[in-house]
Amino acid sequence: MWRNSANGYGLIQIVLHWSMAGIVAVMLPLGLWMTGLDYYDPWYTRAPDLHRAIGVLFGLMLLARWVWRLTQVQPTVHAATSRDQTVAVLVHWLLYFIPLCLIISGYLISTADGRAVEVFGWFSLPATMQGIDGQADIAGDIHFVLAMALLALIVLHVLGALRHHFVYRDDTLRRMLRPQIPPKPVKEQ
Amino acid sequence: MKVHSMSHLAAGMLLLLSGAALASDYVIDTKGAHAFVQFHIKHLGYSWLTGRFNTFSGRFSYDEANPDAARVEVTIDTASVDSNHAERDKHLRDDDLLDVKQFPQAHFVSTSYRDRGDGKGELLGNLTLHGVTRPITIEVSHIGAGFDPWGGYRRGFEGRTTLTLADFGILRNLGPASKEVHLWLGIEGIREE
Numbered sequence: 001m002w003r004n005s006a007n008g009y010g011l012i013q014i015v016l017h018w019s020m021a022g023i024v025a026v027m028l029p030l031g032l033w034m035t036g037l038d039y040y041d042p043w044y045t046r047a048p049d050l051h052r053a054i055g056v057l058f059g060l061m062l063l064a065r066w067v068w069r070l071t072q073v074q075p076t077v078h079a080a081t082s083r084d085q086t087v088a089v090l091v092h093w094l095l096y097f098i099p100l101c102l103i104i105s106g107y108l109i110s111t112a113d114g115r116a117v118e119v120f121g122w123f124s125l126p127a128t129m130q131g132i133d134g135q136a137d138i139a140g141d142i143h144f145v146l147a148m149a150l151l152a153l154i155v156l157h158v159l160g161a162l163r164h165h166f167v168y169r170d171d172t173l174r175r176m177l178r179p180q181i182p183p184k185p186v187k188e189q
Numbered sequence: 190m191k192v193h194s195m196s197h198l199a200a201g202m203l204l205l206l207s208g209a210a211l212a213s214d215y216v217i218d219t220k221g222a223h224a225f226v227q228f229h230i231k232h233l234g235y236s237w238l239t240g241r242f243n244t245f246s247g248r249f250s251y252d253e254a255n256p257d258a259a260r261v262e263v264t265i266d267t268a269s270v271d272s273n274h275a276e277r278d279k280h281l282r283d284d285d286l287l288d289v290k291q292f293p294q295a296h297f298v299s300t301s302y303r304d305r306g307d308g309k310g311e312l313l314g315n316l317t318l319h320g321v322t323r324p325i326t327i328e329v330s331h332i333g334a335g336f337d338p339w340g341g342y343r344r345g346f347e348g349r350t351t352l353t354l355a356d357f358g359i360l361r362n363l364g365p366a367s368k369e370v371h372l373w374l375g376i377e378g379i380r381e382e
Contacts, residue, residue, distance in 0.1 A: 039363055048276075112275035134268075136279040
């Protein structure tokens, strides 16, 4: 139920996957929208505060996800060809790696002058690497490029899932929607 | 004897003819950071926000006997804007404000100086900022001059001027109280020997 098996994902993996997917779906447009806001817009300071705080929480979830990914069994990949298999594995690892870099680059923008990142007033994440020449600008450019790369990967990931579901008609998408139910013992005849 | 007085005369004539050449040239002491390009602008109309440009270079020439011949030239690295907040500075560098990628330098070159006596005067010149060149007037006060303890000769001024951002094509709406930015310049030069 909670853990993964060779047949499917456990509930923890499924909840992490979809809540993080939801966060990304909010964070990408939020990031693009907030940087274009007028100075007098009520969201001018609120939106970046929200973006930073959600980013930190997303980072914690990603950490949990990494731990889970490295300690749990993974269900068998249904791939038609070995090339498909390579692409799927590569996209998955990039989907783990790029958000990590995205979070770090965002953190480096906000903490470039030593300020901490406030998370909804619950706690704050202090600055570590700071004062590098042009840090906020360089980290900002990287943050934008990585966000666009993530968007492209998500498109590939979704297309892949839909292809499995509608073309190959396997359970690749279904097993991410429903926790794997232990197979019923086969009765001997 | 005669040769001697002749050479004196020649020297005196040279002195009269070359008034401009007597003016000393100074390099603005950015190396030792005894020069500042600071700005202040109202925040929402409720307070002053100050910042500065950390990287610039320039020279001036000045002759106490003929202050109206003073000349100044300063080049500012716009990306060096520093308002003590990295995220704000990043925004100040963005294309809706200073647009430092397209306009990495601001440049001021004087066209004339009007001495009003008592060490005060008006420096007229052209400022190129955000790719727009406009004449501006800087209110100047001579602060002091003299030998420094390390073998050099220094001279310093302060300057004040006010710019309307829209005049330089910076159209980002920062609010009705924040259409003008005030510049304060603290300039110390080391005389070139």
